[in-house]
């Protein structure tokens with residue numbers, strides 16, 4: 001049944017969207033892709049960057065993984081799928097923006113928040129190692145929000161892990177060079193699917209706020225400091241006004 005729905009969906013796409021965008025597909029086929037934006041999102045089935053932003057084929061280059069994490073640069077000859085996609089987007093396609101998109105109710109982050117006590121990863125081969133990318137940030141947030149409701153803590157870890165991923169982007173030297181040169185801007189976004197609202201991190205206030213109300217200048221530009229993204233600063237801001 002699930003697969004039949006996919007085939008029906010493709011038939012509809014072919015007769016509808018594809019026909020309506022024949023010129024676009026023809027252009028993309030003959031000229032290749034030249035997206036200006038790299039999206040790094042979660043594999044979660046509920047959070048599709050293309051649907052959320054209503055973009056067209058060719059508009060965004062996308063990599064999705066568990067919890068939308070970016071590991072630090074580690075050129076050790078092993079298989080780094082996320083880093084390879086980032087490298088191609090930055091060095092091959094010369095994207096001008098990178099958006100890391102976290103989201104509410106993220107199962108990967110929930111396992112990170114609850115994992116130690118539930119042994120959530122015990123029967124998996126790869127998840128625990130992967131989620132280690134955000135473990136230090138989790139520790140800072142959990143310590144800093146001791147006594148606060150678990151859902152608030154989970155949400156803060158979701159958002160702080162996006163900041164962690166943005167900071168880790170800057171460990172790739174060819175990426176940091178472009179940010180310093182002003183040709184690449186990094187953005188930290190978080191989508192709340194229960195209210196249908198998109199939030200962006202504003203370094204000036206160290207908080208995520210609805211995109212309609214914040215500067216979209218970016219979380220990291222040639223003018224910003226990486227310390228602006230620290231989990232400690234984020235938690236200090238969250239502690240002052242715990243309504244994220």
Ligand SMILES: [Zn+2]
Pocket residue numbers: 042043044066067068103105106107108109
């Ligand atoms: Zn997720």
